[in-house]
Amino acid sequence: MSFAPRFPPPLRKGRVHEACGPGAAGFAAAVCAQGTGPILWIRESWRAETLNPLGLAPFFDPHRLLWASVATQTDALATAEEALKDGAIPLVVIETTAALDLREGRRLQLAAKAGHTTGLCLIPEGMGSNAAETRWYCAPLAGADSTLMRWELIKNKSGTLGTWDVRWDHAARRLDVVPPVGERPGSAPAPG
Amino acid sequence: MWFPRLASDRVLRLRPVEAPFALTIRQNNTERIHCLNARAEAMGLHRAMPFADARAFCPDLHSAPAEPARDARFLAMLRRWATRYAPWVGFEGEDGLVLDITGSAHLFGGEAAMMRDMAARLARAGLTVRLGLGATRGAAWAFARFGEDHGAALDRLPVAALRLAPDTVTALERLGLRTITDLAATPRAPLARRFGPEVLMRLDQALGTRPEQIAPETDPPHYGVRLTLPEPIGLVADVMAGTARLIERLCARLKENAAGARVLCLTLRRVDQASQQVELRLASAMRDPARILPLFERGVGAVDAGYGIDQMRLEAVVVEPLAPEQLGAVPSRNGAGGDRLEDLITRIGTRIGLENIRRFLPADSHIPERGFLVAPAAWSRPEGAWVTLRPRPPVLFSPEPLMGTGPDTGPRPPARFRWRRMSFETARATGPERIAPEWWLEDEGWRTGVRDYWHVQTRQGRRLWLFHTPQAPGWFVQGEFA
Numbered sequence: 001m002s003f004a005p006r007f008p009p010p011l012r013k014g015r016v017h018e019a020c021g022p023g024a025a026g027f028a029a030a031v032c033a034q035g036t037g038p039i040l041w042i043r044e045s046w047r048a049e050t051l052n053p054l055g056l057a058p059f060f061d062p063h064r065l066l067w068a069s070v071a072t073q074t075d076a077l078a079t080a081e082e083a084l085k086d087g088a089i090p091l092v093v094i095e096t097t098a099a100l101d102l103r104e105g106r107r108l109q110l111a112a113k114a115g116h117t118t119g120l121c122l123i124p125e126g127m128g129s130n131a132a133e134t135r136w137y138c139a140p141l142a143g144a145d146s147t148l149m150r151w152e153l154i155k156n157k158s159g160t161l162g163t164w165d166v167r168w169d170h171a172a173r174r175l176d177v178v179p180p181v182g183e184r185p186g187s188a189p190a191p192g
Numbered sequence: 193m194w195f196p197r198l199a200s201d202r203v204l205r206l207r208p209v210e211a212p213f214a215l216t217i218r219q220n221n222t223e224r225i226h227c228l229n230a231r232a233e234a235m236g237l238h239r240a241m242p243f244a245d246a247r248a249f250c251p252d253l254h255s256a257p258a259e260p261a262r263d264a265r266f267l268a269m270l271r272r273w274a275t276r277y278a279p280w281v282g283f284e285g286e287d288g289l290v291l292d293i294t295g296s297a298h299l300f301g302g303e304a305a306m307m308r309d310m311a312a313r314l315a316r317a318g319l320t321v322r323l324g325l326g327a328t329r330g331a332a333w334a335f336a337r338f339g340e341d342h343g344a345a346l347d348r349l350p351v352a353a354l355r356l357a358p359d360t361v362t363a364l365e366r367l368g369l370r371t372i373t374d375l376a377a378t379p380r381a382p383l384a385r386r387f388g389p390e391v392l393m394r395l396d397q398a399l400g401t402r403p404e405q406i407a408p409e410t411d412p413p414h415y416g417v418r419l420t421l422p423e424p425i426g427l428v429a430d431v432m433a434g435t436a437r438l439i440e441r442l443c444a445r446l447k448e449n450a451a452g453a454r455v456l457c458l459t460l461r462r463v464d465q466a467s468q469q470v471e472l473r474l475a476s477a478m479r480d481p482a483r484i485l486p487l488f489e490r491g492v493g494a495v496d497a498g499y500g501i502d503q504m505r506l507e508a509v510v511v512e513p514l515a516p517e518q519l520g521a522v523p524s525r526n527g528a529g530g531d532r533l534e535d536l537i538t539r540i541g542t543r544i545g546l547e548n549i550r551r552f553l554p555a556d557s558h559i560p561e562r563g564f565l566v567a568p569a570a571w572s573r574p575e576g577a578w579v580t581l582r583p584r585p586p587v588l589f590s591p592e593p594l595m596g597t598g599p600d601t602g603p604r605p606p607a608r609f610r611w612r613r614m615s616f617e618t619a620r621a622t623g624p625e626r627i628a629p630e631w632w633l634e635d636e637g638w639r640t641g642v643r644d645y646w647h648v649q650t651r652q653g654r655r656l657w658l659f660h661t662p663q664a665p666g667w668f669v670q671g672e673f674a
Contacts, residue, residue, distance in 0.1 A: 022654055025587050026674025038533060045548075048589050052671065053552035053564045053578065055586035059674075062552050063574035067566075068540060069548045079540050086539075088532035140653040140674070142619055147674065168674065170583075 007177055008151055008164045010034065015133035016084075016108045016119035023138035023149045024122045028093050029059040030168060030175055031120055035091050038064050040083050042076045043095040045069040058170040073098050080119060081107055087115035095122045105129025133157050141165060148178065193274065193289040193310070194336040197320045199227035199263045203256055205318045212250050215258040216243045226258035230320070260286075270319075271409060277306060280408040288336070290329060292406045329406060330355060330398030334372075346398065347373040354394040360387055372398065413449050415508035417441045424463045424500020431460065431492050431501060432485070438506040439481045439488075452477030452514030458488065460495055461503040468495050473546045475537035475570040477512040483531070487538050537569055546570050554578050558627055559638070560670065561588060582625060583647065585657045585671030591637065594658070594667040605646050605658055611669055616650040623647060624660070640664040647673065 011017045011031060019027045032039050039060075041051065053062035066089070070076045073096060080094045094108075100121070109131045112119045121132070128135050135155035141148040147167045154161065165178040195201065199215050212232035216223045223243035235250045247253055264286070271289055274281045277300070280292035293306065300306035307323050314321040324336030331346050334353035349372050352361045364387075369375050375383075375395055384392055396402035417438050425431060435458060446453060454477050458470040470491035478484060495501075537549050546568065553565040554576040563584070596615070597606035605621045623646035629638035641663030648656050657671035 022672075023674060025672075029586055029674055049587050050561075050589070051552075052560070052584055052586055052588040053554075054560075054580050055584040055588070055671070055673075057578045057580050058583070059586075062564075062578055065552060066537075066569050067550045067552070068544060069550065070544050075544050079544055082540055082543070083536060086532070086536045088536045140655050142649065142651050142653050146622075146647070146649060146655065149674070 008153070008162070008166065008175075009134075009159060011118055011120065012133055012158075013090075013118050014113045014116045016105070016112050016121060016131070018121045018123050018128045018132040018135040018155075019138055020123045020125045020128065020135070021138045023140050023151075024136075026140070026147075026149055026168070027136060027138040027151065028120055028122060029056055030166075031118075032056075032064070032091060032093070033059040033173060034175075035118075036064075037090045038066055038088075039091045039093065040066050040068060040079075040089045041093045041095075042068045042070060042079050042083075044073065044076060044097060045071060047095070047097075059168065059173065077104055077108070081111040083115075084108060084111035084117050084119050085115045087117055089117065091118050091120065093120045093122065096127070097124065099123075099127035100129035100131075102130050105131030109133070128155070134159075193291065194284070194322045194324070194333075195267075195270075195287045195319060196322060197227055197229060198267065198287040199258055199260075200229050201319045202263060202266045204229060209254045211252055211254050212237070213254045213256075214243070214246060216255050217258040217260075263287075268409075272411070277310065280406050282406045282408050284333065288333075290332065290406050292408075326398075328398060328400040329404045330394060331400070334398060347371065347376065351375055354391070354398055356391060356394055360391060363387070364391070413445065413451075415442060415445060415451075415453070415511055416505065417445070417507075418503065418505040421502045421504070424502045426497040426500045428493055431495070431497070431504070432489065434504050435488055435492065435506065436481065436485050438504060439484050442506055442508060443479045443481045443484070446479040446508065446511070446514075447516075450513060450515055451508075451511045452479045453484070453508035453510070454512050455508070455510035456484070457507050457509050458491070459505040459507070460497075460501045461505070462497065462501055463499045466498065470495060471509075473538070473541060473570075475534040475541060475546065475549075477514045478534075479514060483535055487535065487542070490539070490542050534570075541570065557630065559630060559635075560584060560627070561637075562630075583673070585673045588671045589669075591659070591668035591670050594669060597667055603644065603660060603662060605648050605660070606667060609667065611656070614652070616652050616654065616656075618648055619651045620649040621646050622649075627659075640666070645670075 051067065053065065056062050056065070068079050070079055076094055076096065080092050083089050083092045108119055132155065134153060134157070137152040137154050139150050141150045148165060149167065150163065150165050152163045165180060167176050167178055169176050200213060203215060204213060212229065212235050214228040214232050214237065215226040217226035225237060225239055225241045225243060225246055227239065228237055232250065232253060237246045237249060243255065267283065271281050271283065274289050274291055278291045278293045278296045282290050284290040297303045297306050300309055303325055307325060310323060311321060322336050324332045324334065324339050326332035326335050333355055334346065334349050338349045338353040350370060351364045351372060354372065364375065369378060376399070380392060393402065397404045419434055419438055425434070454474055456472040459467050461467040470488065472487055472491060541549060549569045550566050551569045551572060551574060553567050553572060555563055555565045557563050592611065594606065594609040594611055596610040605618050608615065608617045624644035626642055626644050628642045629635065640661040643659040643661055645657060645659045648658050650656065655673040656669050657673065659668055659670055
């Protein structure tokens with residue numbers, strides 16, 4: 001039995017959050033869509049994947065996106081700290097490739113607090129920092145819908161954990177929460 | 193002041209050659225001689241001669257390509273130097289300067305002494321110069337070019353000294369009008385009827401009956417300020433205080449000229465004569481001291497002061513026009529709060545390079561990886577509409593082949609496959625969407641011909657963007673949907 005709230009809690013401002021799993025990019029896109037103002041997306045230049053603004057357009061206006069291409073993770077963290085502390089950019093997304101230690105995570109956390117901005121680290125699985133406010137595991141979910149995702153809140157410093165099945169409504173640019181499988185209309189009632 | 197060999201003298205100053213030397217320029221698909229030194233001229237070469245002929249005449253000819261733009265810059269430098277003799281200095285064609293020395297000759301001990309001084313200084317600099325002094329601009333031109341061969345009387349000079357077109361000169365000579373005296377003695381009306389007003393205008397200008405002005409070039413504004421210190425300094429706070437003073441002066445000058453700095457260079461000279469530079473590339477043109485100063489902090493902090501810094505110099509290397517703006521009237525490039533954002537971009541740019549902060553711009557192409565452009569944020573504006581007709585994945589990678597598809601899958605996606613060492617089973621496939629290569633652009637990746645794209649939902653959850661190349665059968669993954 002789950003006591004989780006009906007909707008996934010929004011990411012707290014002034015903190016740094018983490019997301020991992022195969023659906024982390026989709027999670028980040030949905031988070032970007034909920035805010036206004038510019039977004040800074042920091043990624044290392046050697047990575048083979050590129051962001052595709054045409055794929056992000058159903059979530060938010062790609063003109064809001066600034067993209068910093070850095071050489072190393074140290075540069076990425078320094079850039080993120082600078083941007084979080086400044087406060088001109090309300091949301092900073094950092095793609096990390098190596099584990100963050102407590103010191104690095106804490107510095108990001110303090111920078112976000114100083115600038116009253118939100119940071120979101122997209123981390124490889126299991127490489128989070130203990131300083132993170134929340135950590136989400138996001139994975140696409142097989143189903144009839146083509147945007148169904150499962151977001152699991154696996155770490156939360158100030159609240160409960162929970163699991164939500166969500167899908168992104170492309171037309172309305174809105175997140176819909178889908179009831180768990182047993183409670184969906186048309187499904188058989190749970191036995192007992 | 194005529195520099196008959198300006199271009200070749202410029203090159204030979206940098207790289208002296210003790211041999212015949214010529215500069216070549218490409219005209220009408222032929223290499224021709226643009227300028228040559230005295231030894232080459234002595235060998236019988238002349239300007240506009242085809243370079244191949246010149247090499248035949250003179251096998252040990254050294255040559256280099258001509259650079260007219262650098263010659264023009266060199267002449268501008270000479271013009272600036274020539275203002276030491278007189279304030280009014282203008283250009284005379286592409287290889288001459290004209291000085292109005294009225295009232296300034298006595299400072300150098302008279303006209304003759306002044307000309308000796310000019311000739312001596314230019315000769316020391318390695319330039320061939322021919323000076324002409326006349327009561328009018330036309331006369332000075334004539335003496336500079338023809339004075340050495342024809343003596344010091346204007347009326348003995350040939351008509352070519354009148355700045356006329358070559359065919360006019362030829363026609364006048366055919367009529368027997370060889371010198372300026374001949375021309376002046378001829379009735380004016382028939383001359384004007386025969387040759388148009390230009391001949392008489394040039395004659396009058398040379399003789400001084402018609403005035404001619406020298407248009408002095410204005411110096412382009414110079415955006416450099418310096419501060420020399422009586423005692424060397426070494427603390428970051430002190431250097432920043434010095435920088436603040438320099439920026440204030442520089443910004444005042446920028447404001448006068450309605451310009452904004454884009455790239456600033458702070459040179460710090462140490463006591464031991466070594467100098468260090470701090471370059472600041474700004475995300476937008478600006479001239480607000482309070483905004484620029486904090487951006488220098490990082491660069492100044494990294495300077496090694498050694499035994500102390502005793503001279504600071506700040507120069508705006510790249511300057512853009514920046515009209516004065518009414519506060520709040522014009523929205524900034526990045527919307528509200530754009531100033532703060534630009535400062536942030538500049539600050540981040542000092543660490544990772546300003547061109548590494550980019551934004552996406554829409555592009556007109558169906559090819560997935562060419563559907564957008566990547567532009568540096570500091571030099572672009574977010575413009576253009578994003579049009580997505582069909583769903584596209586938010587993450588693209590270069591095509592990765594599918595493994596374990598089994599032999600000959602046909603045009604429909606394989607039922608099971610392996611990708612990045614993971615096994616997948618296809619639950620649902622939407623497609624195909626055929627995208628043809630853009631034949632007008634050569635692209636290595638599209639050699640395999642048309643692609644049929646499928647949106648494949650796997651039982652494992654991942655939603656992949658596969659494509660099939662029917663012309664060279666194979667399956668690839670190019671993106672992943674959220």
